[in-house]
Amino acid sequence: xxxxxxxxxxxxxxxxxxxxxxxxxxxxxxxxxxxxxxxxxxxxxxxxxxxxxxxxxxxxxxxxxxxxxxxxxxxxxxxxxxxxxxxxxxxxxxxxxxxxxxxxxxxxxxxxxxxxxxxxxxxxxxxxxxxxxxxxxxxxxxxxxxxxxxxxxxxxxxxxxxxxxxxxxxxxxxxxxxxxxxxxxxxxxxxxxxxxxxxxxxxxxxxxxxxxxxxxxxxxxxxxxxxxxxxxxxxxxxxxxxxxxxxxxxxxxxxxxxxxxxxxxxxxxxxxxxxxxxxxxxxxxxxxxxxxx
Numbered sequence: 001x002x003x004x005x006x007x008x009x010x011x012x013x014x015x016x017x018x019x020x021x022x023x024x025x026x027x028x029x030x031x032x033x034x035x036x037x038x039x040x041x042x043x044x045x046x047x048x049x050x051x052x053x054x055x056x057x058x059x060x061x062x063x064x065x066x067x068x069x070x071x072x073x074x075x076x077x078x079x080x081x082x083x084x085x086x087x088x089x090x091x092x093x094x095x096x097x098x099x100x101x102x103x104x105x106x107x108x109x110x111x112x113x114x115x116x117x118x119x120x121x122x123x124x125x126x127x128x129x130x131x132x133x134x135x136x137x138x139x140x141x142x143x144x145x146x147x148x149x150x151x152x153x154x155x156x157x158x159x160x161x162x163x164x165x166x167x168x169x170x171x172x173x174x175x176x177x178x179x180x181x182x183x184x185x186x187x188x189x190x191x192x193x194x195x196x197x198x199x200x201x202x203x204x205x206x207x208x209x210x211x212x213x214x215x216x217x218x219x220x221x222x223x224x225x226x227x228x229x230x231x232x233x234x235x236x237x238x239x240x241x242x243x244x245x246x247x248x249x250x251x252x253x254x255x256x257x258x259x260x261x262x263x264x265x266x267x268x269x270x271x272x273x274x275x276x277x278x279x280x281x282x283x284x285x286x287x288x289x290x291x292x293x
Contacts, residue, residue, distance in 0.1 A: 006068040013065040016055045077138030095131035095140035099215030112275045119268045142260045157257040160280040165251035168229045176244035192228035
């Protein structure tokens with residue numbers, strides 16, 4: 001399969017509409033339809049169920065969508081890493097979620113900066129899901145991700161810290177004095193909707209919650225009584241007097257991991273990972289990272 005065909009299929013599979021997919025790809029609809037039909041014939045499977053009213057993915061189509069996204073990310077990563085490798089001077093780009101694991105990130109950066117031979121670190125902060133995307137597309141060398149919210153399949157990782165989750169609410173809200181809440185109870189707070197973060201394409205999912213772009217905006221909305229948020233308990237260090245945290249009894253624990261591309265040969269990256277894993281308490285010996293120059 002050609003990358004062009006994969007891009008065509010991903011657009012149709014995500015839009016579930018040939019007209020919108022054609023507009024997104026800036027092409028006419030008939031050649032797009034023919035390209036998908038040719039792809040199905042060559043694979044010998046049906047990827048899309050088409051009716052007069054709707055387009056839906058088959059099981060085979062769902063698998064191809066997942067694999068095509070990974071393949072296209074790999075192609076983009078190869079280009080990004082090649083261009084960055086040619087840049088003068090060694091630099092590591094670290095991606096992390098804005099507002100998450102701030103103290104841990106600061107500790108790692110300070111410790112690494114004190115190491116002999118440390119290279120410059122460029123920190124890129126993003127919204128939910130963005131650090132993973134930056135890492136997979138080669139725009140970052142290493143990332144701090146949070147399971148279970150970030151997908152780590154296909155990446156090398158080391159666990160750094162595990163913590164529980166809480167609901168962040170206005171300090172004067174009635175639920176602020178509750179000893180704990182369930183996720184269902186948090187979702188049922190009609191006057192404190194959960195925020196909506198942008199999708200990778202910049203659009204926002206449907207829902208009653210306010211649209212947010214960054215962590216600072218979210219905290220301000222919570223202070224104003226316009227939203228609540230599910231967050232790791234380490235967020236407490238960033239909260240103001242107008243915020244309160246309520247433990248969530250049934251929310252999964254969040255594990256911050258350091259993640260990097262498999263089979264990396266960067267000495268600087270290996271050095272940085274060793275520093276990060278050494279600082280995390282109670283972890284296993286770090287996985288081997290090749291130090292071939």
